[in-house]
Amino acid sequence: VVNDRAALLAAPEGAERLLGLFDTDHLPYRLDHRGEAELGARIPSLAEMTTAALSRLARRRDGFVLQVEGGRVDHAAHNNDSASLILEMLDFDEAVAIALSFQQQNPDTLVVVTTDHGNSNPGLTGVGQNDTALARLDGFRVSTERLAAGLGSTASLEELRKRLVAATGLPLTDDELAPLHAALAGHGNAPYRPDRAFAPTLASVLENHTAIGWTGVDHTADFVLFSAIGPGAAGFPTLIRNDAVHSHLVEALSLHSVRAGA
Ligand SMILES: [Zn+2]
Numbered sequence: 001v002v003n004d005r006a007a008l009l010a011a012p013e014g015a016e017r018l019l020g021l022f023d024t025d026h027l028p029y030r031l032d033h034r035g036e037a038e039l040g041a042r043i044p045s046l047a048e049m050t051t052a053a054l055s056r057l058a059r060r061r062d063g064f065v066l067q068v069e070g071g072r073v074d075h076a077a078h079n080n081d082s083a084s085l086i087l088e089m090l091d092f093d094e095a096v097a098i099a100l101s102f103q104q105q106n107p108d109t110l111v112v113v114t115t116d117h118g119n120s121n122p123g124l125t126g127v128g129q130n131d132t133a134l135a136r137l138d139g140f141r142v143s144t145e146r147l148a149a150g151l152g153s154t155a156s157l158e159e160l161r162k163r164l165v166a167a168t169g170l171p172l173t174d175d176e177l178a179p180l181h182a183a184l185a186g187h188g189n190a191p192y193r194p195d196r197a198f199a200p201t202l203a204s205v206l207e208n209h210t211a212i213g214w215t216g217v218d219h220t221a222d223f224v225l226f227s228a229i230g231p232g233a234a235g236f237p238t239l240i241r242n243d244a245v246h247s248h249l250v251e252a253l254s255l256h257s258v259r260a261g262a
Contacts (some may be wrong), residue, residue, distance in 0.1 A: 006046040008052055017055060020049060029072055029143040030087040035167075046070060047094035055100050065253065075145070077119035078196070080203030080214040083140035090182030103230055110230035110252055117242045118222035125213035133167065133211035144199050148172050148184070157181050168206070176205045228252075 001019045002008045008020050022043050044052075047229045050068050057064040070092030076085035096113055101238040105107045126134075142150075147167050151160060160181055164172055183201040196217050207213050232252050240248070250256060 004042045006041070008044050008048065011052065013055060016058075017194060018052065020044070020052070021235065022127045026072060026075065028033055029081075029084040030075065030091050030145050031081075031084045031140060031143045031144065035141040035146075038247070046091045047098050050095040050098045054098065058102070064178065068099065070095070074119055076143070077122070077193070077214075078155070078217055079144040079199040080120060080217060081144040081199065082122060082206070082210055083137045084143040085143075086137060094158075103150070108231060110228060110232055110247065112226070112228045112233075112236070114226045114245055115224045115242075116245065117224065118220040121215040121220050121222070122212050123214075124211055125207060127207050127211055127213060133209065136168075136209050138145075141168065141169070142167035144202060147202075148198050151184060153185055155181075157182060160184065168209075170203070170206075170209050174210070181206060 001021065005011060005022075008022075011018055015213075020053055024254050026229055027043055028036075028039050030045075033043070036242060046068065046172055053066055053068075068229065070088055073088045073092060076082075076088050078096060099111045102113045106243065125171075134183075142163075151163055152170070155163075157177055158214075161177055164170070164177070179201055180198070183197040186197070200214065200217050203212075203214055222242075224242045226240050226247065228236045235251075236248060
């Protein structure tokens, strides 16, 4: 069992099993690494975890199935947290590169990249001053989750302003801060999800600066992207219903007999 990045990177290759537990709950967002340097020393990237898993599983003579999930992409979408979402996707993208390079060296490997559902559907909206909108995300340093947890529901308007400027680098106006302060105290205008008033209110304020808008705070019914490379990949569609992912994977892994006997 390893509990930090250094221990993972130094773990003996020959051990039969390796379990990495790097936090007591969900891992911190990659965005929070920008504000807290110690996180980088403690938490490995998804690519590093993928490398550690592949180097060990590759020795299995009967083959293996490895699932690598960029799990916090979903959480960032629930929070309408654009900067966190993009950095989680980049972290996932690095892990995909590791899998693809393994596949190149081991062409009998099937690599499938997909998602279990859409979520809150961010889009570029053209709202606000969007000429340099996306570049503003470079100044973000704290996830919405960590920001809200640090503020609590009783924070003053000035405390909110101070923390938001530190988190985003944006000079927010009093008009922008007022609805956020209300949402923080539980008086937000979010009739469908009063428990999640702060995050979408913050996102709609930030939309004026980042030009990224969201359709909601929960999973959506979109078709999901499905991409694959390796044996059997040619038969996979590009866009499918999310509940069809399962049957395609069963097919690819030749698990019909297992399913029938279950
Ligand atoms: Zn979710």
